Amino acid sequence: MAHSKDVKKNGPISKGVSRRGFLKGLGATSLGVAAASKSELLAKLEHAPSPNGTLLGKNAVALTLNINGKIHQVKVEPRITLAEVLRDNLGLTGTKTGCERGACGACTVIMEGATINACMTLAVDAIGQKIETIEGLESDGKLSKLQESFIENDGLQCGFCTPGIIMSSKNLLDTNPKPQLEEVKKAVSGHICRCGTYPKVFESILAAGK
Amino acid sequence: MPREVTLKVGVGKNLKERIVEIPDNAPRPWDGSDDLKYVGKRVPRVDGRDKTSGRAKFTFDIQLPGMLHAKFLRSKYPAAVIRKIDTSKAIKYPGVKAILSVQDKLPLIVRFAGQEILAVAAETAHQAAEALKLIEVTYDVRKFVVDKDLAKEKNAPTVFNTQVEEKLTEGDLPGEHSEVTQKGNVRGPNISPKDATPEKIDAALASSFAVVEATYRTQVQTHSAMETHGVVVDWTAEDKLKCWASTQAVFAVRDELAGSFKLPKSNVRIITKHMGGGFGAKFGVGIYGVMAAKLAREAKAPVRLMLDRKEEHLCVGNRPDSVQSLKIGADNDGKLTGIKLISYGTAGTGTGAGTSGPAKNIYEYDHFYSEESDVFTNAGPGAAFRAPGHPQGAFALEQAIDELAYKLKIDPLEFRKINTPNNEIRQAQLKIAAEKSGWARRNPNPGADKGPIKRGIGIANSVWYYFYGRNFQVSTQVNNDGTVKVTNGVQDLGTGITTVIVTIAAEELGLKPSDIQVSIGDSEYGYGPASGGSVTTGGLSPAVRDSAYAAKMKMFEIAAPMLETTADKLAAADGKIFIKENPDKSLSWKQVAKKIPGDNFIAIGERKEDYHKLDIGTIHGVQIIEVAVDTETGVVKAERVYAVHDCGRPMDLLTTESQINGGIIQGISYALFEDRILDRNTGIMVNSNMEQYKIAGALDTPEIESVVLNVHYGQSSTGAIGIGEPATVATAGAVGNAIFHATGVRVRELPMTPDKVLIALEAMKGASS
Numbered sequence: 001m002a003h004s005k006d007v008k009k010n011g012p013i014s015k016g017v018s019r020r021g022f023l024k025g026l027g028a029t030s031l032g033v034a035a036a037s038k039s040e041l042l043a044k045l046e047h048a049p050s051p052n053g054t055l056l057g058k059n060a061v062a063l064t065l066n067i068n069g070k071i072h073q074v075k076v077e078p079r080i081t082l083a084e085v086l087r088d089n090l091g092l093t094g095t096k097t098g099c100e101r102g103a104c105g106a107c108t109v110i111m112e113g114a115t116i117n118a119c120m121t122l123a124v125d126a127i128g129q130k131i132e133t134i135e136g137l138e139s140d141g142k143l144s145k146l147q148e149s150f151i152e153n154d155g156l157q158c159g160f161c162t163p164g165i166i167m168s169s170k171n172l173l174d175t176n177p178k179p180q181l182e183e184v185k186k187a188v189s190g191h192i193c194r195c196g197t198y199p200k201v202f203e204s205i206l207a208a209g210k
Numbered sequence: 211m212p213r214e215v216t217l218k219v220g221v222g223k224n225l226k227e228r229i230v231e232i233p234d235n236a237p238r239p240w241d242g243s244d245d246l247k248y249v250g251k252r253v254p255r256v257d258g259r260d261k262t263s264g265r266a267k268f269t270f271d272i273q274l275p276g277m278l279h280a281k282f283l284r285s286k287y288p289a290a291v292i293r294k295i296d297t298s299k300a301i302k303y304p305g306v307k308a309i310l311s312v313q314d315k316l317p318l319i320v321r322f323a324g325q326e327i328l329a330v331a332a333e334t335a336h337q338a339a340e341a342l343k344l345i346e347v348t349y350d351v352r353k354f355v356v357d358k359d360l361a362k363e364k365n366a367p368t369v370f371n372t373q374v375e376e377k378l379t380e381g382d383l384p385g386e387h388s389e390v391t392q393k394g395n396v397r398g399p400n401i402s403p404k405d406a407t408p409e410k411i412d413a414a415l416a417s418s419f420a421v422v423e424a425t426y427r428t429q430v431q432t433h434s435a436m437e438t439h440g441v442v443v444d445w446t447a448e449d450k451l452k453c454w455a456s457t458q459a460v461f462a463v464r465d466e467l468a469g470s471f472k473l474p475k476s477n478v479r480i481i482t483k484h485m486g487g488g489f490g491a492k493f494g495v496g497i498y499g500v501m502a503a504k505l506a507r508e509a510k511a512p513v514r515l516m517l518d519r520k521e522e523h524l525c526v527g528n529r530p531d532s533v534q535s536l537k538i539g540a541d542n543d544g545k546l547t548g549i550k551l552i553s554y555g556t557a558g559t560g561t562g563a564g565t566s567g568p569a570k571n572i573y574e575y576d577h578f579y580s581e582e583s584d585v586f587t588n589a590g591p592g593a594a595f596r597a598p599g600h601p602q603g604a605f606a607l608e609q610a611i612d613e614l615a616y617k618l619k620i621d622p623l624e625f626r627k628i629n630t631p632n633n634e635i636r637q638a639q640l641k642i643a644a645e646k647s648g649w650a651r652r653n654p655n656p657g658a659d660k661g662p663i664k665r666g667i668g669i670a671n672s673v674w675y676y677f678y679g680r681n682f683q684v685s686t687q688v689n690n691d692g693t694v695k696v697t698n699g700v701q702d703l704g705t706g707i708t709t710v711i712v713t714i715a716a717e718e719l720g721l722k723p724s725d726i727q728v729s730i731g732d733s734e735y736g737y738g739p740a741s742g743g744s745v746t747t748g749g750l751s752p753a754v755r756d757s758a759y760a761a762k763m764k765m766f767e768i769a770a771p772m773l774e775t776t777a778d779k780l781a782a783a784d785g786k787i788f789i790k791e792n793p794d795k796s797l798s799w800k801q802v803a804k805k806i807p808g809d810n811f812i813a814i815g816e817r818k819e820d821y822h823k824l825d826i827g828t829i830h831g832v833q834i835i836e837v838a839v840d841t842e843t844g845v846v847k848a849e850r851v852y853a854v855h856d857c858g859r860p861m862d863l864l865t866t867e868s869q870i871n872g873g874i875i876q877g878i879s880y881a882l883f884e885d886r887i888l889d890r891n892t893g894i895m896v897n898s899n900m901e902q903y904k905i906a907g908a909l910d911t912p913e914i915e916s917v918v919l920n921v922h923y924g925q926s927s928t929g930a931i932g933i934g935e936p937a938t939v940a941t942a943g944a945v946g947n948a949i950f951h952a953t954g955v956r957v958r959e960l961p962m963t964p965d966k967v968l969i970a971l972e973a974m975k976g977a978s979s
Contacts, residue, residue: 063550093271134264145342151258158704159261196875
């Protein structure tokens with residue numbers, strides 16, 4: 001999962017609009033007034049300025065996304081998250097969602113060298129960014145050393161959280177090829193594995209880092 | 211004709227001979243003298259490639275052309291009567307294709323916040339969510355109660371006005387469903403032994419040399435599998451249903467759907483190729499499955515209905531909480547005289563809050579008495595959860611045992627030995643656990659560390675039982691190019707049964723695991739177990755072996771004339787079929803397969819009764835846990851765990867270890883973090899997410915050293931027993947005992963969060979000053 005400082009350090013997405021930031025931009029009043037009619041709220045939504053001055057929504061917009069080195073064009077509503085586009089529009093269902101609010105880490109992908117929660121990232125904010133998902137780790141039908149290590153060391157049980165954990169692990173090894181156990185634990189600390197596979201996750205990452 | 215074989219059976223290396231009668235067409239059971247090539251070794255998960263590459267399609271990932279997305283409207287009140295629902299605006303919302311109420315006629319009685327009212331299917335999930343907001347429900351709000359102690363009071367609002375029949379789920383313990391009375395919100399007590407009265411136990415405890423008595427409280431824990439409950443349903447013809455389900459029991463889901471829609475079983479197909487965890491909550495088709503199928507029929511399109519995280523916490527199961535008053539006594543030799551347990555708890559609108567399993571089944575004692583009751587509250591129903599009743603029961607019992615040991619000035623580990631004298635497995639496990647953990651070096655005095663961070667080491671026993679099921683059908687198909695495919699309908703929850711199947715078939719056929727293809731998770735395959743009660747491996751593995759053995763015998767018949775011998779003189783290993791007495795005379799597996807008449811043959815293995823009853827019908831475990839308690843902040847950290855467990859003959863050590871790790875980590879999570887919190891003023895769960903409902907993560911994970919003690923029974927062709935449940939029973943009790951050893955203070959309430967630790971520490975200060 002992304003630690004906010006990593007994201008900031010790596011820059012790119014801070015220029016975009018996060019879902020939270022977008023809502024904040026509406027101003028406290030519109031959200032605070034419970035009695036506001038739906039049409040009033042929608043009108044405000046439609047006229048909410050985005051930080052770079054362009055107006056998006058509520059209708060679908062065309063996006064060009066760079067996923068695993070391939071260019072994809074999709075047309076989605078601006079409220080659609082990166083996780084939704086990956087799964088629903090591009091059929092890249094390796095990226096899971098487990099909580100839809102950035103708490104479980106299942107949707108972790110790498111954007112411009114930083115791990116992010118794809119469920120908390122609007123697809124429009126991924127325009128022009130290099131996105132890596134679990135499907136991009138294989139090359140020519142061959143699993144990466146990291147994936148092989150997860151199999152070899154049984155770093156998975158039901159496998160639902162596994163793609164996200166592997167993406168965080170990859171990001172760790174990309175920046176720190178021979179991590180210590182404590183660094184490994186920290187790198188995957190944003191993931192929930194309900195099967196409780198963590199010890200063998202650590203072993204898998206450490207072995208891949210050797 | 212049955213035949214007799216002499217097997218080496220026993221615990222670890224302590225083996226003795228036992229004559230076992232087996233069917234003539236069955237393989238000699240693996241026993242203590244067999245050192246096998248793959249079985250019991252470390253075979254990597256065969257679905258690992260799919261799961262690490264993102265290719266594995268879970269139910270969550272199934273996308274069909276024209277598929278609609280469905281969502282539930284759920285009650286926002288914990289108790290209400292709904293007399294009017296207006297869907298006229300919602301049905302006009304763009305993309306909406308169908309809206310159906312869960313109940314054909316109103317009024318609908320609501321018994322917990324989150325109960326299903328109706329479901330909407332729309333072209334996108336967002337449209338379905340928007341449409342839900344347009345539905346107007348007229349609630350006649352009623353009084354409710356979510357606190358089980360208030361619910362027990364005379365004037366409490368009653369959750370049910372009728373007698374509740376206990377719902378049978380396949381994850382429950384057999385025999386725990388008994389006729390009990392229901393009065394107000396209290397169902398029970400269920401008394402054990404049957405028809406007993408407390409006089410005997412009270413007299414026994416009164417005359418005991420030492421007695422301890424205390425009340426323990428445990429919380430509600432939600433299953434929180436990473437993949438939520440749900441289905442994707444497709445009517446492939448007017449009377450034919452195909453359903454991908456995230457389930458622990460494909461055949462039960464098929465039966466329930468067939469029953470709901472009055473379809474023949476053969477017209478309903480359930481598929482569960484990969485499944486993101488269940489832990490006991492995913493046995494039936496659920497209201498979500500039935501509603502998805504109804505919506506799909508109504509809208510004439512496939513429907514996906516996966517619950518969200520909030521629904522997962524509210525509606526589809528949890529481990530009931532408990533209040534356990536436990537009184538136990540011993541004589542001056544440290545022998546237990548009696549155990550008396552009075553327990554109640556709430557499974558919300560469900561039943562199953564019993565906790566007496568550990569108290570009844572771990573130790574040897576003279577007298578036993580228990581009373582257990584369910585208290586109904588306006589909360590989501592409980593469900594079987596990994597060793598139902600046992601982590602809660604062991605939390606209380608194992609702390610009481612510990613307390614009694616300290617009172618008698620007997621070492622807590624020694625005390626456990628004294629009270630399990632006739633259980634060879636437990637004796638062996640306690641010895642191993644003591645050696646591994648360096649128990650003898652432990653400071654016998656609690657709270658001995660000087661600084662603010664105090665370390666302690668605690669021990670607890672676990673107990674589970676051997677269930678295995680019957681009549682499972684496994685088929686092994688051998689094609690004339692030598693390829694082999696093993697098939698059974700069973701689902702893999704993440705426990706690794708797929709890998710176990712391959713391991714066993716490879717072993718029996720003398721092939722490599724990579725030579726075996728496997729197909730599971732489909733109700734059109736042979737009958738397989740529902741994965742509950744730790745039955746899957748113990749239940750299915752003998753049928754796998756027997757099927758592979760039958761296939762091997764067929765191959766031997768084909769090979770015999772080729773090698774100018776008879777089939778009974780042949781053996782298979784390393785991809786070859788050869789004459790036992792003269793291994794140089796051999797043929798490759800492929801050479802023999804070429805001679806298969808036609809294209810292929812299929813050999814069936816069937817799970818029958820075990821060859822004999824186990825001498826000890828329980829499964830055991832000992833966990834020793836080291837904790838660090840920060841006495842200034844109250845934070846407890848589990849640092850190291852030594853776990854010794856038995857599961858008959860382990861089939862694959864790698865996945866067995868993972869199950870043990872998982873049981874321990876879930877146990878630590880239960881001990882220290884997890885807590886479903888309902889606001890008693892509104893009846894609403896306040897932490898129905900994954901950041902405030904705390905689940906142990908990587909940084910909470912202790913170092914774990916586990917030992918799997920081989921126990922050979924010769925009861926089936928594989929001798930396997932499950933491990934899923936036993937591994938989570940002891941943990942919370944061991945953590946509690948470790949906290950006591952660290953601080954000298956008992957925390958008798960779960961989860962043992964900093965506030966409770968600090969309160970307990972303060973109470974001790976108060977008592978000693």
